[in-house]
Amino acid sequence: MNPKLTRRRFIKGVIASGVAATSTSLWYSATGADRPAGAVERLLSINVNGQVRRVDVAPQETLAHTLRYKLGLTGTKLGCNRGECGACTVVADDVNIYACSTLTHEVKDKAVVTVEGLRAADGTLHPVQAAFVAELSPACGFCTAGQVMSAFALLKNNPRPTREEARQAMSGNLCRCGAYDHYLNGVMRASGQLS
Amino acid sequence: MSSHDVMPEMSLYQPVRVEDAIGIANQFADRGWLVGGGQDTYGWLKDRAKSADALIDLKGIESMRGITETADGIEIGALVTLTEIANNPLIKERYALLSQAAVKVASPQIRNVGTIAGNVSQDVRCWYYRRGLNCYRAGGNLCYADTPEGMNREHAIFNASRCVAVTPSDTGPALVALEAQMVIDSASGQRVVSAEDFFVGPNVDITHTTVLAPGDILTAVRIPAKWANAQFFFEKVADRNAWDFALVSLSAAMRVNNGVIEESRIVAGAVQATPRRLTSVEQAVRGKARDEATANSVGNLASRDANPLNYNHFKMPLMDNLVKRALRGQA
Numbered sequence A: 001m002n003p004k005l006t007r008r009r010f011i012k013g014v015i016a017s018g019v020a021a022t023s024t025s026l027w028y029s030a031t032g033a034d035r036p037a038g039a040v041e042r043l044l045s046i047n048v049n050g051q052v053r054r055v056d057v058a059p060q061e062t063l064a065h066t067l068r069y070k071l072g073l074t075g076t077k078l079g080c081n082r083g084e085c086g087a088c089t090v091v092a093d094d095v096n097i098y099a100c101s102t103l104t105h106e107v108k109d110k111a112v113v114t115v116e117g118l119r120a121a122d123g124t125l126h127p128v129q130a131a132f133v134a135e136l137s138p139a140c141g142f143c144t145a146g147q148v149m150s151a152f153a154l155l156k157n158n159p160r161p162t163r164e165e166a167r168q169a170m171s172g173n174l175c176r177c178g179a180y181d182h183y184l185n186g187v188m189r190a191s192g193q194l195s
Numbered sequence B: 001m002s003s004h005d006v007m008p009e010m011s012l013y014q015p016v017r018v019e020d021a022i023g024i025a026n027q028f029a030d031r032g033w034l035v036g037g038g039q040d041t042y043g044w045l046k047d048r049a050k051s052a053d054a055l056i057d058l059k060g061i062e063s064m065r066g067i068t069e070t071a072d073g074i075e076i077g078a079l080v081t082l083t084e085i086a087n088n089p090l091i092k093e094r095y096a097l098l099s100q101a102a103v104k105v106a107s108p109q110i111r112n113v114g115t116i117a118g119n120v121s122q123d124v125r126c127w128y129y130r131r132g133l134n135c136y137r138a139g140g141n142l143c144y145a146d147t148p149e150g151m152n153r154e155h156a157i158f159n160a161s162r163c164v165a166v167t168p169s170d171t172g173p174a175l176v177a178l179e180a181q182m183v184i185d186s187a188s189g190q191r192v193v194s195a196e197d198f199f200v201g202p203n204v205d206i207t208h209t210t211v212l213a214p215g216d217i218l219t220a221v222r223i224p225a226k227w228a229n230a231q232f233f234f235e236k237v238a239d240r241n242a243w244d245f246a247l248v249s250l251s252a253a254m255r256v257n258n259g260v261i262e263e264s265r266i267v268a269g270a271v272q273a274t275p276r277r278l279t280s281v282e283q284a285v286r287g288k289a290r291d292e293a294t295a296n297s298v299g300n301l302a303s304r305d306a307n308p309l310n311y312n313h314f315k316m317p318l319m320d321n322l323v324k325r326a327l328r329g330q331a
């Protein structure tokens, strides 16, 4: 129960919103609770890198936090923690997102892939990773995991992007070292358009 | 356990029906916070500049998804993401103004989760306010931006009323140009508000940017067929090409027949708290060709009544030049 929502506030809320006779309050009294039913369960099963992981997740917890501090997947970096750098980029259902700006509960029905999930079981690097190595894309490497994940999502949806398309697709990943062109070369190599 | 996390403690609801979301929103009243993609929301909460007791995540509500063709145009579910809008074939073909605006928002990752409802309902980006200062918009009694030393380069040049913040939404002006209708559900039923009336300035309500009240849920955006396949112009000028808010944006829809502009809707973003219709320009170009001469004849009509602050005079010629570019012909 939310300790902040006292019974008094609930009653005031109903009076103020004037919905005492609607289905809301009927359903409310049926549950016997003094807050709306349907608050999320803390114990979640989430699919990360093809594995279903059981984890206790606070309602307001970010995916970056769950990955790094509860599942030990520290490949996902936190740069700004506010949607302004891209270091935390992961892929959910083939779409790249900021793990710092996603609640873990928001992806409970999705397949999440982090940088740890890319290489093959025998350790072979994913083509994006191999291309980034070949093109010497990373400088300090702090943004690299995020760059890899954005490139991975791009090539899933558009296997042979033009350089301009790649530039647009990678534009949500900052690189403090300014290695943008090196990453772009890596994307073009991974898509088989550079050799 | 969650000591590393920057999110404050809150409860979270994930209703799957609009009625339930409205019920929960009403219970929590102004302590509840609706979440679409959360891309505007989480910054406020992490910064402790605003707080909520409960997040109400709307993403499980199927009826608020999808883009459908209707008898009079299209209906876009409130949860449709900016990426979906940017890529949707129907929107690209008939209402390209909206897809062009959507693709300019923030970054790919933000567009992948940011919803159209969240984009039009987002709060202003004034940094004093976002830092949690108790300014007019936060319910206090002064404006930090509108002072001799205030950093107001990004702020309003029109219709300020105590607050000088501007609308940050890239899709808002496009929706006003397209005469979109906003569908709002609440415990008392459904109402439909034109995009133009959806946005409110500080003279009407200084602590809100839209007509939405607690318990109101924007469920869909309708775009009438009227402007389908018209001639469009969209341009956003910002300091950076990605990830940055507009200094000025311009959305224009023009019905051109035999080379003559029969009707137009020209709307600027980031010049005042709401999308600004440039009605004087619309009137001046009615019946004229969409060409260089018309573009030049308009001159500085758009910025004529501006009231710039210390650091944002540049928005006046910027806006006038965007108007010229919109009018001088098809790109």
Ligand SMILES: Cc1cc2nc3c(=O)[nH]c(=O)nc-3n(C[C@H](O)[C@H](O)[C@H](O)COP(=O)(O)OP(=O)(O)OC[C@H]3O[C@@H](n4cnc5c(N)ncnc54)[C@H](O)[C@@H]3O)c2cc1C
Binding pocket: A082, A083, A084, B033, B034, B035, B036, B037, B038, B039, B040, B041, B042, B043, B058, B078, B082, B104, B105, B106, B107, B110, B113, B114, B115, B116, B117, B118, B119, B120, B121, B122, B123, B168, B169, B170, B171, B212, B216, B217, B218, B219, B243, B244, B245, B246
């Ligand atoms: C780094 C950064 C850069 C950005 N750049 C841009 C930019 O260039 N242009 C731009 O336009 N925006 C920009 N944004 C702002 C914003 O995050 C996005 O525009 C996004 O579209 C917001 O949508 P959302 O669904 O994530 O919003 P949310 O955070 O989920 O919601 C925003 C607000 O709308 C309300 N809301 C959401 N859905 C509904 C609904 N169905 N009914 C009623 N109220 C609702 C929420 O309660 C909240 O108050 C940027 C944000 C960040 C963090």
Ligand code: SF4
Binding pocket: B124, B126, B127, B128, B129, B135, B136, B137, B138, B142, B143, B144, B145, B146, B155, B162, B163, B164, B165
């Ligand atoms: S411009 Fe508006 S939001 Fe910014 S400090 Fe002034 S009152 Fe507050």
Ligand code: FES
Binding pocket: A077, A078, A079, A080, A081, A082, A083, A084, A085, A086, A087, A088, A089, A098, A099, A100, A101
């Ligand atoms: S850490 Fe998520 S975008 Fe910077």
Ligand code: FES
Binding pocket: A137, A138, A139, A140, A141, A142, A143, A144, A174, A175, A176, A177, A178, A179
């Ligand atoms: S390689 Fe150093 S931040 Fe990108």
